[in-house]
Amino acid sequence: MARSNRQRTSRRAVYETLRRKVLTLELPPGAALSENELGASLGVSRTPVRESLILLSQEGLVQIFPQVGSFVSRVDPAKVADAQFLREAVELAALDDLPAELDPELVEELRHNLAEQRRPGLGLEDFFELDEAFHHTLLRLSGHGSAWATVVSAKGHLDRARRLGLYETASPEGFAAQHVEIFDAVLAGDAALVRSAMRTHLRAVFDDVERVRARSPELFATDTGSVPVRRNVVVWE
Amino acid sequence: MARSNRQRTSRRAVYETLRRKVLTLELPPGAALSENELGASLGVSRTPVRESLILLSQEGLVQIFPQVGSFVSRVDPAKVADAQFLREAVELAALDDLPAELDPELVEELRHNLAEQRRPGLGLEDFFELDEAFHHTLLRLSGHGSAWATVVSAKGHLDRARRLGLYETASPEGFAAQHVEIFDAVLAGDAALVRSAMRTHLRAVFDDVERVRARSPELFATDTGSVPVRRNVVVWE
DNA sequence: CGACCAGCACTGGTATACAAGCATTGGTCG
DNA sequence: CGACCAATGCTTGTATACCAGTGCTGGTCG
The missing domain is CATH 1.10.10.10 (Winged helix-like DNA-binding domain superfamily/Winged helix DNA-binding domain)
Structure with missing residues (x-):
């Protein structure tokens, strides 16, 4: 039981x-x-x-x-890069490992997810949720869905940075289009195209982070070992 | 400060x-x-x-x-497989990303490590430590050393299974030889060879686990959701 | 004799009390 | 006026007390 x-x-x-x-x-x-x-x-x-x-x-x-x-x-650029590296490694390896016959249920789920992503008036938080689900489902498609948990816990830094990026650029449409591109390549069974599309996508996310860093350096860490002062500098409010 | x-x-x-x-x-x-x-x-x-x-x-x-x-x-085969998948993905991606000029200090460290691995009369725990250091240093060689932490925390299940395997087969020599093979390929700069050698190595580790499972099924989980009984079945002692 | 059931011992979850240490701050002394 | 220094209020770390819930167990009743 x-x-x-x-x-x-x-x-x-x-x-x-x-x-x-x-x-x-x-x-x-x-x-x-x-x-x-x-x-x-x-x-x-x-x-x-x-x-x-x-x-x-x-x-x-x-x-x-x-x-x-x-x-x-604070957002540590080194850790963001690590998370980026780890994520790319895992997702690309998974896509290299796609089975010949894709689970039709998961494919349908992806299709529905992508449709949602293009829904007009979509909130930013909603887009993030769909984005997460999209990548997770891609992993499930290759039978390595449970590895997603590790990726999630490692990519916390990356997520915060991404969110900063989207708050500024405020254009999920570009990412949504890349998602479609990846999905189509998966359906076509073109391994090389899948790989390059996914890599392009993930690198774009990473570049976004770098842009934000140039604009809001105070959110990023410089010396990870230093102890912050107590109550004065607190951003809390 | x-x-x-x-x-x-x-x-x-x-x-x-x-x-x-x-x-x-x-x-x-x-x-x-x-x-x-x-x-x-x-x-x-x-x-x-x-x-x-x-x-x-x-x-x-x-x-x-x-x-x-x-x-x-209990050792969950699904989680072992996940850890294996994640580790392989990360380590292979790192080796794909080796710089043209290898850090001579790290190379020397690897050389020393491999020499230690071949020292006669090496204890099993010592070998494990060297094995860990070897793989970690390989990651550092590609500049992604800090990603090792995530791999470590994810591969707990794998490690226990590996240990079981080595306690049974008790032959670290084979693995040590594979390490040398990988190292030589890295020095030669042969990316394809590096990749195949590492993959072979990691897969060998994984196969070892499967052998152990056939022999000691009681250490492996069957239903992760079930609650074990309280004090009776305790293996503790 | 067997099924059931109430009490018990033990579990982890939470709240609270106390300890050790740091940083600020206000005053004092040179 | 400036450097120093001790009191103070905050922090997290640890220990302990209490709570709700679970599984075992022994006795009882059919």
Whole structure:
């Protein structure tokens, strides 16, 4: 008898909330995160908050300085590059490994996803969700869907940077078109074309990040080892 | 002014101890992990133990069932395959990305490492350490050394399985020879040869795991969702 | 004898109390 | 006026107390 593994513990809720807020920049890079404050504002004690921060810290989204404070990590260009490299490696390897017969259900899912992406008046957050699902489904298509989890946890830095990029450029249409290009190449079974289309797509995302960096350097880390000052520079509000 | 980021908190010590014990199979798959017992045996309270277990659980090395118990994860073949896939993707992509001029310092490090691997009377644990360092240095050679951290945290399952394999076959010599082969191909700058040698090597590791599985099925998971019984079946002892 | 059921012991989840350490800040002293 | 320094309030780290829920177990009742 399989038991529901879903834990609706308060730690899980806090973790997901905080992670979302960090990724959506609602908690901007550099913001101070006090366990006490967060607990009070979320209506729980320090314990679940603290445990969530530890998890986020392992993902690199939060930095914890003992006896000093916890802070939302600044976007580290080196880590963004790492995430980019890892993601590209995994996604390209997966596409190299596509089966001869594609799962029609997943293909239909992709088709529907792409249609949604082109829906007029689509919100930015909605586009991100569809984008995530698109890439995840591509991985599932090659039978390596569960590797997505690792990619996700590694690409936190990349995601924040991408979001910054889209907030500025505000044109998901170009990316959506690239998605279609990839999808068509997959359907055509043209491995080389799939590879180059995906690589172009992912590199475009990366270039976007670099543009943002030139404009908003304060969100990016310079020295990862340095300890930020306490309360003065806090962006929190 | 850069501050020492090294935290020598008790949580860190507990985490590293537990992780090592899980990876070396000193805590075998399926073993029950009581926060109270562990705390008592390590001389700390539940808190650092608990936080360590949460971290290990995020890595997939431990499973936590609320109000039931925490257990060392059984080796999940699907996760082993995932780790294998991810590792292969990353390492091959890195080797595709080698610079024209190799860092002579790293090359020397690799040469020294390989010499150590062939030292007679080498212990199994020592070989593992060298093996890790070898692959990590290869990544550094391509400038993607920091991506290794993600690979490490994802390949926990793979490592345990590999260890099982080496305990049985007990012949690191074959793997050491493959390492030399890869290294020589890198020096020669033969990208295609590098790729095939590395792929052969990693696949050999994976096949080893499958052999072990046939012999010791009790260490492997069948249904990841099922909750193990409490104290009876415990392998601990 | 067997099925059932209530109590019990143990689990992890959460809240709280205390400890150790850092940074700011305001005052004092040279 | 400036450098120094100690008090103070904040931080995270750790220990402990309590809670809700689970599986086992032994006794009871049919």
